[in-house]
Amino acid sequence: MRREAVICDVCGRVKQAANHWFVAEAVRGIIRILPASGNDLARGALSQDVCGDDCLHKWISINLSDITKETHAEEQQPTENI
């Protein structure tokens, strides 16, 4: 089976054989992070590949702000773009 190159969704690095990558996804305010241990069953449709701790921290802060926006969008009727 041909394997496609796995690329970090944060920094664009290409995954090599030995790396401590993560599979991360944020769905409806739930953040799920799993070690990418070659277990493709962990992957969902919205999963993103993250190459290590540094990018995982960036990924979390990006997605936390998105979740905060979504939460506020659900709580309030949209009024105007600020």
Ligand SMILES: [Zn+2]
């Ligand atoms: Zn990265």
